[in-house]
Amino acid sequence: MRTKSTTPTIKDVAAEAGVALGTVSKVINGLPVGESYRIRVEDAIRKLDYHVNSYAQGMKAGKTHTVALLIPNTQEPYFARLTYHINLALLKRNYRMLLCSTDYNQAAEQEYITMVQQNKVDGIIGLTYNPELTIAENIPFISIDRSIGPHVPCVASDNFAGGQMAAEKLADLGCRHVAFLRIGSSLSNEPNKRKAGFENGCLARDLSYDMKILEDGDSIDEFNDFLMEHMHDGRLDFDGLFCVTDHVAFQVLKMLQKLKVQVPEDVQVIGFDGTRAFGKEEYVCSTIVQPTEDIAEMCVELLLQENLTAKPPLVCLPVSYGHGWTTRE
Amino acid sequence: MRTKSTTPTIKDVAAEAGVALGTVSKVINGLPVGESYRIRVEDAIRKLDYHVNSYAQGMKAGKTHTVALLIPNTQEPYFARLTYHINLALLKRNYRMLLCSTDYNQAAEQEYITMVQQNKVDGIIGLTYNPELTIAENIPFISIDRSIGPHVPCVASDNFAGGQMAAEKLADLGCRHVAFLRIGSSLSNEPNKRKAGFENGCLARDLSYDMKILEDGDSIDEFNDFLMEHMHDGRLDFDGLFCVTDHVAFQVLKMLQKLKVQVPEDVQVIGFDGTRAFGKEEYVCSTIVQPTEDIAEMCVELLLQENLTAKPPLVCLPVSYGHGWTTRE
DNA sequence: ATGCTGTTGTGAATCGTTTCATAAAAATGT
């Protein structure tokens, strides 16, 4: 009469093995149990094809072994890469990942956060551009690329060093007149430091530099206008460009092509992120590579870390240069 | 004395509102309740900032409102796109998505499937190349791009029509001698039908065609060898190529460049998938576009559909042609 | 008033784990 149609519970296992519930629980959780008991329980588990009900477990423990990733989408390469590595980092620690793609929808973002209060996840790793976002003190939250508040640790690349590196690389490659092209500057976040680093690097290496900064809502075409303003006799004033992201670089490259400016002969271009074609081929342009895997590891590490007081407000991880076809070497 | 440090439960709400537990439960679940009661309960919920504990809910209901997506990774564009749209389709129905990136690790895949038995998710949508994969009858599973068994519905593009469309498009563009380049043919899955469709299209339009098919483990360089074999007097024998995926097309394009074969002047190339640069820019090559959004919708629809018997074994969705720079128009 | 329906609110029992105070058994000392 064992063949109950329902899935077996710990009670069934206990009955099958002829032991108490508590004993089965201990075996499941790897707590010390007499050898003979352990064997009997394990046999029973195998025999009944028993699996713990993680919802019952979760209810009791108040822990879910699940983390939410809040991210605009999984399509843009940088996001896709982050998603992938964070998933892997969580997996390594036997945690599951709930994907919360927000599509830049601020309401959805805030809603996801209330999810934590419903005990669906143990914590959140979030990359969000929502300026309204409020995160209660008691919610374990790690922010990527953006400082939200003193109680929310932020993990990012060393964007200042990245900007500096871009300037230095352009100088090394013989550039004298460079420019920085940037969009989405309104939100105060870590990537904004790329500008300061770049300026710093230009000054150190005695490069003359210009900037074109687009605010939210500005059309990307303004970069085209900017470039045209700096064309004289069919030649561009600049011999080096640093774009705030590879995506911007990609769009700028298309404009340069239309303007018949040769890359990298006439002007060398460096982007930011480390985007690769198909996620695995060569870099789509020369780029400052974000250490995505390290960022992912650090986020997970900090989030799961028990000691809340030891959490640093900001962690910057070192970037590197990735050579693509848009620079000479 | 209301200020218990723990999160409020339904019991606290009942006490605050001065009603019974069952009444609160009804309000939460939108069941009919007297107006005055409803208001009192809703006020109490607001006042206590109460949120249901979904683990307690899940335990009782045996349902989790969560679906697992089993996918090799989220980096390759096609996968990233699928992930994105499936996430959105689930969100629309108020379902959550657990991302299970398997990195082609077959053990991990099978392990994820046992997760369902632990009641972590209500069902699985899976895109897997694991030939060993076994899926118990009682697990709700929808397969993408691969027929696994009669009890597992499969959703895919109409790959046959896609292959045919590629041939017809090449014919329309004036090609006479074409070739099909393909990798990973070992696993019998839906994308394999691209070949049959292409052959069919070539015959219908009287195109002479050749094929180069790489098995698992073969080096991509064999395509290079194939192309070189078909070079005579610096010219390629073919004026049209159909590659099994955009990724293959991308790699082939690099080879053609090295061989100094002009695209699209000397040879026109069509890929498959509909890959866009940065997920949103133009197509990386001319391509047969998979209706990713429709595929996502269909998967979710089928998975959540109650009536198991009405589930079709295979759903093929229509593809379209996407023009990129690798064909003349 | 009394009895009969038809609603609507109530709260004990339940889901499958884990916990922990208690009981039983084993190990140790005298």
Place this chain on the structure above:
DNA sequence: ACATTTTTATGAAACGATTCACAACAGCAT
């Protein structure tokens, strides 16, 4: 052998929501 300490197993209670048999009550007819 017996008392004492240590180790190990036991199972009732608890976690927080839902269910459902039952109680309470309102409405209506007689």
